[in-house]
Amino acid sequence: MKYLNLILILCMTSFFSINSQAEWVLLGHTSVEKESLDARELKRLFFGRISQWDGGEPVKLCFLNDSNALVEYLGDSTKYSKKRFLAYWNSRLFSGDNIAPKQFRNSEELMDYVTRTRGAICIADPKAVPEGFSGKVIHIK
Amino acid sequence: MLKESTRWGCACDEHLMSRGATNKPIKPNYLKCIALGLVLLGTMLVTPSYAVNWSDVTMNGYFSFEYEKNVAGKPEGDTNGSFDLDLFDLVINFNASDKLRIATDLTWEHGTATEEGFGNVAIEYAFAEYSFSPLFKLRAGKMFTNFGIYNEIHTAKPATLSVKEPLSTNKNNKMGSEFRFYPRWNVGVAAVGDFVWFDKDFDYVVQLSNGDDGETNPFEEDSNTSKALGGRVRVEFLDNLQLGASFYRDHINAEYDDGDVVARARIASYGVQANWSMFESIHAEFEYVAGTVKRDDTEKISRNAFTVMLSVEVTDTITPYLRVEVLEPDTDTSDDEGVLSIIGVNWQIASNAYLKFELDDMNTEDANAKFEGEDFQEIKASLSVGF
Numbered sequence: 001m002k003y004l005n006l007i008l009i010l011c012m013t014s015f016f017s018i019n020s021q022a023e024w025v026l027l028g029h030t031s032v033e034k035e036s037l038d039a040r041e042l043k044r045l046f047f048g049r050i051s052q053w054d055g056g057e058p059v060k061l062c063f064l065n066d067s068n069a070l071v072e073y074l075g076d077s078t079k080y081s082k083k084r085f086l087a088y089w090n091s092r093l094f095s096g097d098n099i100a101p102k103q104f105r106n107s108e109e110l111m112d113y114v115t116r117t118r119g120a121i122c123i124a125d126p127k128a129v130p131e132g133f134s135g136k137v138i139h140i141k
Numbered sequence: 142m143l144k145e146s147t148r149w150g151c152a153c154d155e156h157l158m159s160r161g162a163t164n165k166p167i168k169p170n171y172l173k174c175i176a177l178g179l180v181l182l183g184t185m186l187v188t189p190s191y192a193v194n195w196s197d198v199t200m201n202g203y204f205s206f207e208y209e210k211n212v213a214g215k216p217e218g219d220t221n222g223s224f225d226l227d228l229f230d231l232v233i234n235f236n237a238s239d240k241l242r243i244a245t246d247l248t249w250e251h252g253t254a255t256e257e258g259f260g261n262v263a264i265e266y267a268f269a270e271y272s273f274s275p276l277f278k279l280r281a282g283k284m285f286t287n288f289g290i291y292n293e294i295h296t297a298k299p300a301t302l303s304v305k306e307p308l309s310t311n312k313n314n315k316m317g318s319e320f321r322f323y324p325r326w327n328v329g330v331a332a333v334g335d336f337v338w339f340d341k342d343f344d345y346v347v348q349l350s351n352g353d354d355g356e357t358n359p360f361e362e363d364s365n366t367s368k369a370l371g372g373r374v375r376v377e378f379l380d381n382l383q384l385g386a387s388f389y390r391d392h393i394n395a396e397y398d399d400g401d402v403v404a405r406a407r408i409a410s411y412g413v414q415a416n417w418s419m420f421e422s423i424h425a426e427f428e429y430v431a432g433t434v435k436r437d438d439t440e441k442i443s444r445n446a447f448t449v450m451l452s453v454e455v456t457d458t459i460t461p462y463l464r465v466e467v468l469e470p471d472t473d474t475s476d477d478e479g480v481l482s483i484i485g486v487n488w489q490i491a492s493n494a495y496l497k498f499e500l501d502d503m504n505t506e507d508a509n510a511k512f513e514g515e516d517f518q519e520i521k522a523s524l525s526v527g528f
Contacts, residue, residue: 049342051275051335052239052272052274052275056240057239058239066492078380079380079381079418079421081421081422081454081457082457083454083457083458083489084454086492087299087300087301087302090294090299090300090493090527091293091294091297091300093232094201094203094230094246094294094296094297094299094300094527095293095294095297096232096244096245096246096266096268096284099199099234099242100201
């Protein structure tokens with residue numbers, strides 16, 4: 001029993017340490033009413049299945065292209081590699097089905113976009129979020 | 142600028158007034174009038190137009206360059222080995238409002254030069270979409286026929302692993318069928334949407350359109366009163382398994398072989414599809430299409446086809462694939478089957494740029510209407526870039 005408790009404590013510790021060292025963060029414009037999202041909702045958002053917020057405003061997705069944030073998110077919550085995710089969005093965009101997420105080459109452009117664009121929600125590198133970020137950090141349940 | 146224009150305007154008015162008042166021929170100051178016109182024109186041109194707010198417009202597109210050569214077997218396919226500026230497409234979305242979107246794909250294919258009659262310029266699609274809710278959006282315009290896995294992305298080469306879309310289920314007329322299972326495009330209206338049912342994510346589309354025919358421009362005028370009906374539903378059955386089913390039904394006007402007498406042909410096609418990620422890096426794709434064609438002057442033809450593709454992401458950028466395509470153009474004809482086997486590799490060389498290399502092996506039976514048992518192998522390569 002003693003060993004079982006020890007194992008449980010170790011498991012819990014490692015679980016929390018993984019979360020505390022998350023390699024991605026979800027940012028939103030202040031117009032986004034959600035304070036938190038669960039993994040399912042987030043997947044539905046980032047795969048274009050939810051295209052409007054509750055108030056009717058269009059969802060505007062974005063991510064940083066040359067960062068591991070998107071790869072980490074996909075690895076954590078989906079069965080998609082980045083290559084397949086891009087192919088998925090190529091299909092939806094080029095078929096006329098949807099507007100693809102905006103891709104940024106640097107964090108400054110992404111931060112500028114998410115703070116200025118109503119309905120924007122972006123996957124970003126947590127280290128790139130500046131002090132006094134004027135957008136919203138959305139928590140994952 | 143305003144003062145200047147006003148002063149020039151007064152000068153012109155005075156000139157005309159004085160001519161009318163005195164009824165004497167006065168040499169008009171044409172230079173001033175022309176200059177006034179130019180200034181007004183210039184003002185119009187430099188004044189910002191508010192018809193388009195560029196923050197509401199997104200422009201994307203794709204580019205594809207290909208090479209094909211017959212390397213073995215009978216002299217079918219491309220025996221000379223040819224480079225092909227396959228296409229350059231612009232995909233533009235205008236968000237007229239939060240709920241109204243205009244989407245279009247403009248394509249220039251095969252090095253378009255209209256003076257020479259080379260290539261093709263086309264609107265792949267142009268439609269307006271009004272979003273009542275994610276569950277119900279209404280589209281009107283020219284659209285791809287939503288059927289199966291590939292039709293809507295058959296030109297979008299950065300979206301596909303292979304150099305070309307499967308022939309057997311998409312371009313079956315290039316593999317031995319008289320008619321395709323469904324037309325590439327249609328003009329009409331469509332309802333589309335996403336919804337959750339039994340905790341599964343679904344999407345659907347239902348299209349009502351002119352359909353296709355050989356007599357008129359079907360994107361302008363229907364040659365018969367019958368409308369084509371098509372649709373598809375897909376479900377994320379599991380995190381790693383997507384399933385789907387499609388249908389298409391239409392009456393088209395077709396010509397008899399001996400002249401201009403028009404017969405009606407009824408086309409009905411049904412399909413199922415599956416995308417399965419067996420492991421994180423191993424993916425399988427399956428599509429099966431079956432259907433019938435009944436012309437007034439012939440017996441009903443039943444046909445079917447399937448494709449199976451297996452791919453493995455061996456690294457983040459390199460994905461080899463293997464695909465087998467089988468077409469049975471007429472189930473009542475015993476030796477008209479076609480089989481295309483493809484082995485290839487897709488190499489992602491930049492963020493949305495792909496090099497593809499493959500070997501295609503076409504095998505058909507003697508009664509196949511397209512190749513008549515003339516088996517051959519082709520190499521194909523392409524560069525496709527999305528932006």
